[in-house]
Amino acid sequence: MDQRSEERPLRIATRASNLALWQAYYVSDLLKKQTSERPIEIVHITSEGDRDLTSPLSEFGGLGVFTREVQKAVLDGRADLAVHSLKDLPTEQAPGLQLAGIPERGPLYDVLIFPQGSDAVTSIAALPAAARIGTGSLRRRAQLLHQRNDLQMLEVRGNVETRLKKLDSGEYDALCLAEAGMVRLELLEQRASLLLQPPEVYPAVGQGALGIECRTDDSETAVLLTGLSDPSTQAATTAERSLLAFLRAGCHAPIGSLSQVSDDQLTLEAVVLSADGQERICASVTGSFSEAEEIGVKVAQALLADGAGRLISGTEDS
Numbered sequence: 001m002d003q004r005s006e007e008r009p010l011r012i013a014t015r016a017s018n019l020a021l022w023q024a025y026y027v028s029d030l031l032k033k034q035t036s037e038r039p040i041e042i043v044h045i046t047s048e049g050d051r052d053l054t055s056p057l058s059e060f061g062g063l064g065v066f067t068r069e070v071q072k073a074v075l076d077g078r079a080d081l082a083v084h085s086l087k088d089l090p091t092e093q094a095p096g097l098q099l100a101g102i103p104e105r106g107p108l109y110d111v112l113i114f115p116q117g118s119d120a121v122t123s124i125a126a127l128p129a130a131a132r133i134g135t136g137s138l139r140r141r142a143q144l145l146h147q148r149n150d151l152q153m154l155e156v157r158g159n160v161e162t163r164l165k166k167l168d169s170g171e172y173d174a175l176c177l178a179e180a181g182m183v184r185l186e187l188l189e190q191r192a193s194l195l196l197q198p199p200e201v202y203p204a205v206g207q208g209a210l211g212i213e214c215r216t217d218d219s220e221t222a223v224l225l226t227g228l229s230d231p232s233t234q235a236a237t238t239a240e241r242s243l244l245a246f247l248r249a250g251c252h253a254p255i256g257s258l259s260q261v262s263d264d265q266l267t268l269e270a271v272v273l274s275a276d277g278q279e280r281i282c283a284s285v286t287g288s289f290s291e292a293e294e295i296g297v298k299v300a301q302a303l304l305a306d307g308a309g310r311l312i313s314g315t316e317d318s
């Protein structure tokens with residue numbers, strides 16, 4: 001006899017970093033509110049992105065380096081759902097999986113983090129001359145260089161905690177990270193930081209949001225995940241991901257975006273920069289939630305009409 005579905009554990013596949021685990025337990029708590037009867041298990045997966053800690057992120061593994069193996073666990077039936085940072089999830093849908101859950105978004109912006117015990121710098125302009133900034137992201141690099149071309153942008157890899165150790169050991173004057181990760185790991189209060197917001201620094205597509213996938217043939221899990229979704233976040237991230245897909249740019253390309261939602265209106269703004277930050281193109285489109293995908297395409301078309309294609313193909317990663 002089949003086990004009753006209420007008794008079968010719901011298995012969540014996740015990377016094993018502290019941030020990924022926080023995200024998996026957060027989703028577990030959301031699910032418990034819906035399915036109080038059903039036990040939940042967390043299945044740890046090591047991703048290629050976690051194993052190779054030395055190569056610059058823009059040069060190895062390519063798209064999906066953090067998400068592929070977690071997805072595989074769901075496809076193989078070792079887990080029922082996969083929790084990802086939405087910004088790490090390629091826009092091209094993996095065959096056999098569906099992106100069924102997008103919960104309410106967390107903090108959206110990037111932050112500059114200063115070494116333990118040092119004073120806060122209160123603006124990008126106030127950073128010391130030729131300050132050494134740790135970031136592996138072309139988007140952060142290009143936008144900071146656009147503001148201050150004297151800054152030294154240095155590669156940094158590893159999980160958030162590893163990066164903070166490198167900062168405190170004196171390798172950098174500041175680190176650029178997502179506020180979402182720092183807040184979730186409760187690491188922001190302990191240090192001086194500077195919030196980086198548009199128009200200076202636009203976040204990545206999907207930043208601060210989670211994406212939860214299940215198998216396309218698993219309608220029971222899909223219903224649960226749909227129940228976790230937040231309509232505003234879903235509309236915003238649909239527009240952002242549609243923009244990125246249309247530009248055919250990888251997650252490491254120098255592209256930033258900002259969605260603003262009010263009532264059922266959605267405004268998507270986006271920037272594309274040259275890798276050195278010298279050139280910067282921006283565009284913005286407003287429409288209703290139901291047009292989210294089209295809004296993303298329109299912003300991408302406006303950016304391409306202004307020459308964004310040349311800036312994107314001029315960078316190393318796709």
Ligand SMILES: NCc1[nH]cc(CCC(=O)O)c1CC(=O)O
Pocket residue numbers: 085086087088176177178179180181206207208209
């Ligand atoms: N690529 C790593 C990654 N993926 C998601 C986050 C933070 C959480 C988020 O932005 O959703 C981070 C770390 C960072 O960029 O600082």
